[in-house]
Amino acid sequence: MDPRRFERIDDTCWRYGPEGAMRVPAVIYASETLLRAMDEKVLAQLCNVASLPGIVEAAYAMPDAHWGYGFPIGGVAAFDPDEGGVVSAGGVGFDISCGVRTHLTGLTLKELSPVRERLADELFRAIPAGLGRRGRIRLDDRELDAMMAGGAAWAVAQGWGEKADLARIEDQGCVAGAEPEAVSRRARERQREEMGTLGSGNHYLEVQLVDRIEDEATAHAFGLTEGQVVVTIHCGSRGLGHQIGTDYLREMARAAERHGLRLPERELACAPLRSALGRRYLGAMRAAINCALANRQIVAALARRVFERLFPGIRLPLLFDVSHNTCKEETHEVGGRRQHLFVHRKGATRAFPPGHPAIPEPLRAWGQPVLIGGSMGTGSWVLAGTRVDGVRAFASAVHGAGRAISRREALRRFQGEGVVRQLAERGILVRSVSLRGVAEEAPAAYKDVDAVVEAAHRAGLARKVAHLRPLIVIKG
Amino acid sequence: MSTRERSREGWAYELFAHGADVGVRGFGASPAEAFAAAALALTAAVTDPARVEPREPVEIHCEAEDLEMLLHDWLNAVIYYMATLGMLFGRFDVRLEHHRLEATAWGEPVDLARHQPAVEPKAATLTELKVAKEPSGRWLVQCVVDV
Numbered sequence: 001m002d003p004r005r006f007e008r009i010d011d012t013c014w015r016y017g018p019e020g021a022m023r024v025p026a027v028i029y030a031s032e033t034l035l036r037a038m039d040e041k042v043l044a045q046l047c048n049v050a051s052l053p054g055i056v057e058a059a060y061a062m063p064d065a066h067w068g069y070g071f072p073i074g075g076v077a078a079f080d081p082d083e084g085g086v087v088s089a090g091g092v093g094f095d096i097s098c099g100v101r102t103h104l105t106g107l108t109l110k111e112l113s114p115v116r117e118r119l120a121d122e123l124f125r126a127i128p129a130g131l132g133r134r135g136r137i138r139l140d141d142r143e144l145d146a147m148m149a150g151g152a153a154w155a156v157a158q159g160w161g162e163k164a165d166l167a168r169i170e171d172q173g174c175v176a177g178a179e180p181e182a183v184s185r186r187a188r189e190r191q192r193e194e195m196g197t198l199g200s201g202n203h204y205l206e207v208q209l210v211d212r213i214e215d216e217a218t219a220h221a222f223g224l225t226e227g228q229v230v231v232t233i234h235c236g237s238r239g240l241g242h243q244i245g246t247d248y249l250r251e252m253a254r255a256a257e258r259h260g261l262r263l264p265e266r267e268l269a270c271a272p273l274r275s276a277l278g279r280r281y282l283g284a285m286r287a288a289i290n291c292a293l294a295n296r297q298i299v300a301a302l303a304r305r306v307f308e309r310l311f312p313g314i315r316l317p318l319l320f321d322v323s324h325n326t327c328k329e330e331t332h333e334v335g336g337r338r339q340h341l342f343v344h345r346k347g348a349t350r351a352f353p354p355g356h357p358a359i360p361e362p363l364r365a366w367g368q369p370v371l372i373g374g375s376m377g378t379g380s381w382v383l384a385g386t387r388v389d390g391v392r393a394f395a396s397a398v399h400g401a402g403r404a405i406s407r408r409e410a411l412r413r414f415q416g417e418g419v420v421r422q423l424a425e426r427g428i429l430v431r432s433v434s435l436r437g438v439a440e441e442a443p444a445a446y447k448d449v450d451a452v453v454e455a456a457h458r459a460g461l462a463r464k465v466a467h468l469r470p471l472i473v474i475k476g
Numbered sequence: 477m478s479t480r481e482r483s484r485e486g487w488a489y490e491l492f493a494h495g496a497d498v499g500v501r502g503f504g505a506s507p508a509e510a511f512a513a514a515a516l517a518l519t520a521a522v523t524d525p526a527r528v529e530p531r532e533p534v535e536i537h538c539e540a541e542d543l544e545m546l547l548h549d550w551l552n553a554v555i556y557y558m559a560t561l562g563m564l565f566g567r568f569d570v571r572l573e574h575h576r577l578e579a580t581a582w583g584e585p586v587d588l589a590r591h592q593p594a595v596e597p598k599a600a601t602l603t604e605l606k607v608a609k610e611p612s613g614r615w616l617v618q619c620v621v622d623v
Contacts, residue, residue, distance in 0.1 A: 039495070067495045069601050069622070094599040094622045131522060131593035132562040132586030190559050200596040201623050202496070239559050242598035242622075246552050253602060254541070267602035406493030407521075407595070407623075436523075436594040476596065 001038050012063075012459035016043060021051040021264070027058040029393065029459040034063050034451060041067035042074075048264050049077050054085025054273070056341060057334055060393040062348050063455035064402040064447070069093065069249075070268040073347035076396040078332065080341055081273040086261070087281055088270035089252055091344035093325040094245035096285055097292030098203075098236030099349075100371040101169075101321035102382065103300060105307065105314065107229040109209055112471070115310050116429060119207065120472045122306045124431035127205055127299055129198035130476035133433070137195040137298070144188055147195070148180040148240075151290030152321075155297035160196075161304070161318075167360045169293055169321040170350065175328075178290050179283025183240070184247050187284075190239025191291065196298035200437060200476030202373075202400075203235040205303060207472035208380060214464040218384050221366045222319055224466045231307075231316065232380060232468070233299050234373045236325065237292035244288050248281045273342055282327070289326060296321060319382075320369035324349045324399035332394050343394045351385035351397035351462045359385075370462045372453060373400045376430060376475075377423055377443030380468040381453045388460035397462035401449035410445035411436065419443075423473075432475040441475065481520060483567075487513035491521055494620045498595075499604055500551070501618035507543060507607065510615040511577065512568040514547065515554050518600075519565055521621060522558075523591040528566030530582030538577045543607040546575050547617050551600035554581060555621075558597065562586050595623035 006014035006028070014035060016026045026046035028035060042065045049071055050059040056078045065074030070090030079085030112119070128135050139147060147154050152173030156163055166173040198205060210228045213219045224230070237244075252269035255277055256262075261270065271278040304316050327344045334341075352359055352368040359368045367385035374380040378401060385395060405413070416435025419442045423430050432438050457464045480490045487509055492499035498521045502513025519525045536553045540546035550570075557563060565583035586593060603620040610616055 069603050069620075073495065090602075094601070130588065131558070131596040132564075132588065134562065186556055190556065192560075200593070242559075243556070246599040249599075249602060250545070250548065253545075265602075266605070269602065403496045406495075407498055408491055408493055411594075433588045434592040434594050436592045440594050 028061040030063040045072040054079040054083040078341040078343040086270040089249040095236040096241035096288035097323040099323035102319045103316040120429040130433035134193040135196040145180040148287035152293040152297040155294040160301035168318040178286035182284040187243035194238040205474040208468040212467040237288040241288035353387035383462035386463040401446040407440040414442040489513040489517035508570040508572040510617040512570040530567035598622045
């Protein structure tokens with residue numbers, strides 16, 4: 001995008017409008033280099049979002065933003081229910097509550113090295129990944145209801161993981177207001193055998209090494225030390241969330257006119273927060289959030305069992321679990337007034353600042369941990385919520401690197417075997433059901449995650465804490 | 477960027493780029509043929525359709541308010557059966573009347589070693605959704621699929 005189209009507020013903040021139908025401005029946080037490389041569609045989509053009823057302050061885009069479904073991916077928008085505000089299925093996305101969680105191991109690379117190959121093989125065997133791989137759990141209708149209402153707390157009660165994990169998950173592992181009765185038969189059928197599965201695409205389980213600390217005091221509070229091995233999981237609400245997104249996007253598109261919404265594009269489909277459809281979607285979406293929290297809890301428990309076999313007595317405490325496709329009810333200060341809002345984060349991570357009451361006590365003074373996923377060869381990051389001269393973008397930050405080239409182009413340029421070999425030469429073991437999948441997810445197909453994180457840090461969205469580099473990658 | 481392929485029956489289909497995801501596009505002499513070709517493009521996003529044995533039939537029915545929504549519903553129905561039956565489909569027989577679709581999808585259970593499934597389609601979206609008759613008389617149908 002051409003930076004001249006924007007008013008430059010500071011080094012990393014770019015404002016456009018409002019003009020035409022926009023009710024608020026569009027604001028992009030990015031370095032000039034990232035902004036220039038950003039898809040034109042990001043601004044077009046932000047302007048559309050900025051025209052929706054009840055939007056508050058601005059339609060925001062994070063430094064990793066790209067073309068999404070109605071809303072840009074890497075987009076943040078908050079709506080006021082008292083001002084006719086809306087909820088949008090596209091503004092949450094199809095992988096509802098997709099997110100990242102990181103466990104500490106206390107192990108060093110030296111302790112891990114002798115069993116690295118075996119660990120990779122056993123993790124790959126223990127964690128179902130990829131299309132057509134079912135989980136070992138099959139839920140009947142009553143169990144599905146309990147899972148959707150209970151989230152990670154339900155999973156812990158079923159024996160997956162520890163009660164102590166729950167304090168380290170957003171909403172203590174269970175978001176209130178889930179309505180399993182708002183979830184379709186098809187969505188239920190898609191989830192019946194998918195609990196504890198990773199999925200495919202950019203989802204993964206990685207064993208990683210903390211190779212650089214950027215903020216010693218915060219890293220210490222988070223339990224991160226240089227040279228420590230950690231385990232990170234990136235996955236979401238599986239078939240349940242995908243089908244809920246599909247069902248409600250369609251229903252919202254059909255009902256838009258009835259709700260008096262004139263949408264510039266059908267994919268911007270949404271419903272008033274105070275309408276029956278809006279409420280029903282929120283109930284179903286929260287059921288999918290709980291499903292994602294339960295799913296990551298189970299995948300983590302499967303990984304823990306493998307570690308326990310290889311390192312008897314090991315615990316793997318949870319550092320934190322974040323979601324980056326959600327709409328949440330939160331209170332924010334807007335123009336000096338505290339307001340009750342519904343915040344959409346599509347490909348954006350919640351990043352509450354130090355002192356926020358939703359952050360668990362031992363971490364509260366340091367800000368909420370923000371976990372940023374990479375792709376195989378590219379590293380990952382741990383950041384923390386921050387407050388510079390205020391909280392930015394309703395306390396939100398980036399979620400990942402974003403693709404630089406399409407899957408098709410990656411397939412043309414890279415070959416699965418070659419990618420696996422090159423990564424092995426760099427000490428990274430890859431286990432995947434699909435060599436084509438590995439080629440499509442090749443590290444060089446992604447943008448530079450460091451540049452995205454640097455921009456988020458400079459923009460005051462979140463501050464850098466530690467850099468992680470992959471040792472073992474399990475992919476679908 | 478896109479590469480055009482041809483199915484066993486000669487229908488043309490292709491994939492096109494969309495950010496992290498992929499667009500599917502089908503062509504045909506009739507909407508029904510183009511719908512079948514788009515479903516084949518969906519399979520091509522996952523694996524090489526020529527590697528999928530059209531052994532087992534699955535019946536699919538959809539009805540919508542217009543042809544674009546029907547395409548959206550049709551591709552989502554195929555995704556639903558891929559997910560719940562754990563199958564891939566290599567052949568589609570589509571019958572279309574007004575905005576009602578009856579189809580038979582022929583396929584087999586996913587074989588990880590042989591199919592090497594690259595992605596798992598999550599949803600056919602309303603993004604770039606289009607059903608159009610080109611000036612040549614040929615039908616073009618497309619949408620972006622979240623994978």
